[in-house]
Amino acid sequence: METSVSQPINRVDGPLKVTGRALYTAEHPVPNVAHAVLIMSTIPKGRAASMDTSAAGKSPGVLRVFTPFNAPKLPPSPSGGSPTSRKLNLLQDDQILYSNQPIGLVLADTFENATRGAELVHIRYAPQPFNVVLDKDLNSAFTPEKAGAGGDPANSSRGDHQAGVAAAAAYSEHLYTTPIQTHNPMEPHATIAVWEGSKLTLYDATQGVFSDRQRVAQVLGIPPEDVRVISPYIGGGFGSKGPTWSHVVLAAVAARELNRPVKLVLTREQMFGAIGFRGRTHQTVGLGSSSQGNLTAIRHDTIDQTSSFDQFVEPCGLQARMLYPSPNAHTTHKLVRLDLGTPSFMRAPGECPGNYALECAMDELSYSLKLDPLALRLKNYAEEDPEKKRPWSSKSLRECYRAGAERFGWSKRNPAVRATPEGHYLVGQGMATACYPARRSESNAIATLRPDGTALVEAGTQDLGTGTYTIMTQIAADAIGLAPNQVTFRLGDTDFPKTPVSGGSQTAASTGSAVKMAGQALREKLIQLAVTDPASPLHGLGAGDVTIDGGNFVSAANPRKKESLAALMARHGQNEVSATADAKPGDEQDRYSMYAFGAQFAEVRVDMDLGEIQVSRMVGAFAAGRILNTKTARSQLMGGMVWGIGMALQENTMVDPRRGRVVNANLAEYHVPVNRDVPAIEVILVHEDDPYVSAVGAKGIGEIGNTGSAAAIVNAIYHATGKRVRDLPVTLDRLI
Amino acid sequence: MKPFTYLQATDVPSALRAISSSPDARFIGGGTNLVDLMKYGVEQPAHLIDIGKLPLANIEPLPGGGVRIGALARNSDIANHLLIREKAPLLAEAIVAGASPQLRNAATAGGNLMQRTRCYYFYDTGFTQCNKRIPGSGCAARDGLNRIHAILGTSDKCIATNPSDMSVALAAIGATVQVQGNSGPRSIPFADFHRLPGETPQIDTNLNKEELITAIDVPGFPFALNYCYLKVRDRRSYAFALVSVAAMIDVRAGKIHDVRFALGGVAPKPWRVPAAEQQVIGQEPGAEAYGNAADVALKGARTFPHNAFKLELARRSIIRALTTAAVKGERNGNVG
Numbered sequence A: 001m002e003t004s005v006s007q008p009i010n011r012v013d014g015p016l017k018v019t020g021r022a023l024y025t026a027e028h029p030v031p032n033v034a035h036a037v038l039i040m041s042t043i044p045k046g047r048a049a050s051m052d053t054s055a056a057g058k059s060p061g062v063l064r065v066f067t068p069f070n071a072p073k074l075p076p077s078p079s080g081g082s083p084t085s086r087k088l089n090l091l092q093d094d095q096i097l098y099s100n101q102p103i104g105l106v107l108a109d110t111f112e113n114a115t116r117g118a119e120l121v122h123i124r125y126a127p128q129p130f131n132v133v134l135d136k137d138l139n140s141a142f143t144p145e146k147a148g149a150g151g152d153p154a155n156s157s158r159g160d161h162q163a164g165v166a167a168a169a170a171y172s173e174h175l176y177t178t179p180i181q182t183h184n185p186m187e188p189h190a191t192i193a194v195w196e197g198s199k200l201t202l203y204d205a206t207q208g209v210f211s212d213r214q215r216v217a218q219v220l221g222i223p224p225e226d227v228r229v230i231s232p233y234i235g236g237g238f239g240s241k242g243p244t245w246s247h248v249v250l251a252a253v254a255a256r257e258l259n260r261p262v263k264l265v266l267t268r269e270q271m272f273g274a275i276g277f278r279g280r281t282h283q284t285v286g287l288g289s290s291s292q293g294n295l296t297a298i299r300h301d302t303i304d305q306t307s308s309f310d311q312f313v314e315p316c317g318l319q320a321r322m323l324y325p326s327p328n329a330h331t332t333h334k335l336v337r338l339d340l341g342t343p344s345f346m347r348a349p350g351e352c353p354g355n356y357a358l359e360c361a362m363d364e365l366s367y368s369l370k371l372d373p374l375a376l377r378l379k380n381y382a383e384e385d386p387e388k389k390r391p392w393s394s395k396s397l398r399e400c401y402r403a404g405a406e407r408f409g410w411s412k413r414n415p416a417v418r419a420t421p422e423g424h425y426l427v428g429q430g431m432a433t434a435c436y437p438a439r440r441s442e443s444n445a446i447a448t449l450r451p452d453g454t455a456l457v458e459a460g461t462q463d464l465g466t467g468t469y470t471i472m473t474q475i476a477a478d479a480i481g482l483a484p485n486q487v488t489f490r491l492g493d494t495d496f497p498k499t500p501v502s503g504g505s506q507t508a509a510s511t512g513s514a515v516k517m518a519g520q521a522l523r524e525k526l527i528q529l530a531v532t533d534p535a536s537p538l539h540g541l542g543a544g545d546v547t548i549d550g551g552n553f554v555s556a557a558n559p560r561k562k563e564s565l566a567a568l569m570a571r572h573g574q575n576e577v578s579a580t581a582d583a584k585p586g587d588e589q590d591r592y593s594m595y596a597f598g599a600q601f602a603e604v605r606v607d608m609d610l611g612e613i614q615v616s617r618m619v620g621a622f623a624a625g626r627i628l629n630t631k632t633a634r635s636q637l638m639g640g641m642v643w644g645i646g647m648a649l650q651e652n653t654m655v656d657p658r659r660g661r662v663v664n665a666n667l668a669e670y671h672v673p674v675n676r677d678v679p680a681i682e683v684i685l686v687h688e689d690d691p692y693v694s695a696v697g698a699k700g701i702g703e704i705g706n707t708g709s710a711a712a713i714v715n716a717i718y719h720a721t722g723k724r725v726r727d728l729p730v731t732l733d734r735l736i
Numbered sequence B: 001m002k003p004f005t006y007l008q009a010t011d012v013p014s015a016l017r018a019i020s021s022s023p024d025a026r027f028i029g030g031g032t033n034l035v036d037l038m039k040y041g042v043e044q045p046a047h048l049i050d051i052g053k054l055p056l057a058n059i060e061p062l063p064g065g066g067v068r069i070g071a072l073a074r075n076s077d078i079a080n081h082l083l084i085r086e087k088a089p090l091l092a093e094a095i096v097a098g099a100s101p102q103l104r105n106a107a108t109a110g111g112n113l114m115q116r117t118r119c120y121y122f123y124d125t126g127f128t129q130c131n132k133r134i135p136g137s138g139c140a141a142r143d144g145l146n147r148i149h150a151i152l153g154t155s156d157k158c159i160a161t162n163p164s165d166m167s168v169a170l171a172a173i174g175a176t177v178q179v180q181g182n183s184g185p186r187s188i189p190f191a192d193f194h195r196l197p198g199e200t201p202q203i204d205t206n207l208n209k210e211e212l213i214t215a216i217d218v219p220g221f222p223f224a225l226n227y228c229y230l231k232v233r234d235r236r237s238y239a240f241a242l243v244s245v246a247a248m249i250d251v252r253a254g255k256i257h258d259v260r261f262a263l264g265g266v267a268p269k270p271w272r273v274p275a276a277e278q279q280v281i282g283q284e285p286g287a288e289a290y291g292n293a294a295d296v297a298l299k300g301a302r303t304f305p306h307n308a309f310k311l312e313l314a315r316r317s318i319i320r321a322l323t324t325a326a327v328k329g330e331r332n333g334n335v336g
């Protein structure tokens, strides 16, 4: 019986968090811990010709200084290329490949002493020529093997582009660009490494305890079983804590050398470069359509950046392949090598910037056809995946458009551009489609009934602050037949059953399915015990005739026939009953195309003299299969929409082209929205049943919220002002 | 951060003695700017003299209708003080336009006046060129990312802006800074407090290193209630001004009787041009007169590759701020 799932229950970890009792990585009390502080390069390319550590070595409290000239040599490890096994900077050589690269590590008794020690290391550089500007080097772009981690091909071609253009009443192509964006989770990356003999325990702010363990073990050349990773609470990650980065391994190496636990916390400034970021994208989108608005050609060509030493692709063109049923659709992805760190996953990698460009292009097309932007989307509604020619496992986008438009009052919008002044302001409305793939990976879980009749459910997984604890508790409660307060869920530990990385919005579907199956298996085991126990009032009933509800076995035929789980446990003298589950995706992934969809609407007010832009209203309607908790889901989606405000108007990692350094590597100058930038946001959860997508029926909701929101805002700015800005962020100087 | 000694000063004479004892001694007020700069290695004092407990936090009326703000009054306390709300609401509005509530709770009046530029290259010691940080090293901003930089009062040596909002209001109002040195007190008119960079961009103000700001005197204004502080910025709160305008206007019998305005975000110091104000006295209030005033105030502006927009933005901001102040005046019955 599903009584808890989808209810808007409060976060089960909320009280711990607001009272400061939830321990984040750097807060774990570890006796005798030494503090490590990284030394970062200040040039983008060359060598560290020498590093004078004499003053640092003598500075109070300093225990050790590691540089490329004395750092322990690690075994050669298969390195890089894959998104979770990034090429790391582990002081193995004197090469400098980007500014703000780790090139040394100081260990001291206190954080302050380590910081001071790091300042005292004098570095002599042998600089080399470099380039950090994507647009300067577009000719060197090369085609990667794949477009992103999903394994999609880098290029795609459906139909005949020239024919599609020839058939079009109108065809236009525009260049859209998005700047480098930096994740900036509130909690900085942090690692505490503790060795006991050959066994390593890592407290690590990571989105994947198991992938972290695997990578650290691989780089250190030790068996993964010797590494335990613990990560009970994470203060945001947005992808930046997905891969294992250099500081994690450096902390482990330093702790081994020192024979003492080591804590390493990055400063905010150090979070700009060495732990990934979203690279700059350069996207050319061409759309052709009949005069009635039926798309005849789509072209989406992306050039973005990777580092000189590793590879990451921001797959911007994937949505152009599947969102609209044009008979002709062509996409390409290319990379330019820059002397900056390696870009990485950032919330909706590919979909977020790609959808921005595609949905702005759709908006431009709607105006050139004099068609309502929403009507244009409805005209081009894909009833099946046009690229893979497969049915959708479910798609409720039409209902998202309808519900969102109705709540927003879209029909009342004046279609004319720059036609709605209000005092000093020009008011405008825009919309965009949102879309994100429903992913799922193999995941495990264990459910255990304790002697008191309550359950302990465990899975390795992670909670980035999104609500994993809460939804897993709800899923387990329903699966076993308990109330949520009778279930304790634990996560963030490689001692628990194996789970995938929390990325790609897959945790709910993957680990949620495992938790559900483990809970159901436990329930069946318990019912079996009850019906075969002569002392139970349920004795002799068929297993199918008994349910568990609110902690009691209940006869389906006669609800008065019941017994508490605790009573059975007491009689059985059993300490605990456990059941595990291994939940794997099946061939449904090959039979169906699976996506969550949504519709985003935004209203802006632009000061006609001063250019200041205020987002005054946002409505997002999303259909993502079963919603497991309407409160945490709403927050997630709303957070994604807020992200869109930052992306459209503010976020911009600025790199000085002459020195290759980020100039705004702090939260005062790297702008993200503050409360005053965020209007009332309405989130509509559109009901959707999807029998194929996962055992819990859920698609992911972690990322779809920031697809389409930036486009809706930029489209609203055009509607308000008549100015089409295609390069993000849209700052006020672009509008005056 | 370089190790430093710490002294809690108990009275003004002991604070002055301590600051004079070493060239590397610094006062610390709320610490919201100084500590950041120390963490970045931009400031490296050997001795910190905490003036936070000095009895200089009062806000009290001055004879003649003005208000004296103690140098250690917290920014929040100033903005919320009834006397300020009544006598200098422009100042209150400017203060709350700055930083965040948490920062304003910690920041002091004296510290706010002394806060240093937010030029990226000044803050990041990874850049070797910055005349303000390392005299003679060059200016990385001139050919660099200079969207936030100054268009007025710059020199070849430095094009940084003064980031304070509070100071823009104080410049418009024409405040006086009271300071105390070992040889006694002196008063510095606000217009003379901050300096232009010229050949010595490393020196921000005319306060001697061994002097302590003790108070800021704000004169009473007959038209103090006809005011506007306009701050144009990249996000709606918690961002420094691209352009700001502190304005007050007195309109009588359909003519501009008196006007005051100063600009922030465009110059190395709060930018007030008395000639621009004089220019429009006697004219009819309105965009035309305000535009004339703006043209005088912005005369000699020199823009850089990324900040050319500031010139037009400043002009429009002046017009908007004076218009808003005048509307407020109308509501007040134009009697201040």
Ligand SMILES: Cc1cc2nc3c(=O)[nH]c(=O)nc-3n(C[C@H](O)[C@H](O)[C@H](O)COP(=O)(O)OP(=O)(O)OC[C@H]3O[C@@H](n4cnc5c(N)ncnc54)[C@H](O)[C@@H]3O)c2cc1C
Pocket (backbone or CB within 6 Å): A668, B026, B027, B028, B029, B030, B031, B032, B033, B034, B035, B036, B051, B071, B072, B075, B097, B098, B099, B100, B103, B106, B107, B108, B109, B110, B111, B112, B113, B114, B115, B163, B164, B165, B166, B211, B212, B213, B214, B238, B239, B240, B241
């Ligand atoms: C993230 C961030 C955003 C901000 N945004 C804004 C903004 O939008 N607008 C704005 O105006 N400001 C802003 N600020 C700056 C803030 O207003 C200043 O940091 C603050 O006013 C400084 O006051 P304080 O008392 O903390 O100074 P401190 O940091 O204690 O001192 C600053 C300097 O003043 C000197 N000093 C202090 N008191 C005296 C005295 N009585 N006599 C002589 N010298 C003295 C110190 O020696 C030091 O050199 C921001 C700051 C931060 C960190």
Ligand code: SF4
Pocket (backbone or CB within 6 Å): B117, B119, B120, B121, B122, B129, B130, B131, B132, B133, B138, B139, B140, B141, B142, B157, B158, B159, B160, B201
């Ligand atoms: S503008 Fe001034 S503060 Fe900025 S780099 Fe140039 S000299 Fe330094």
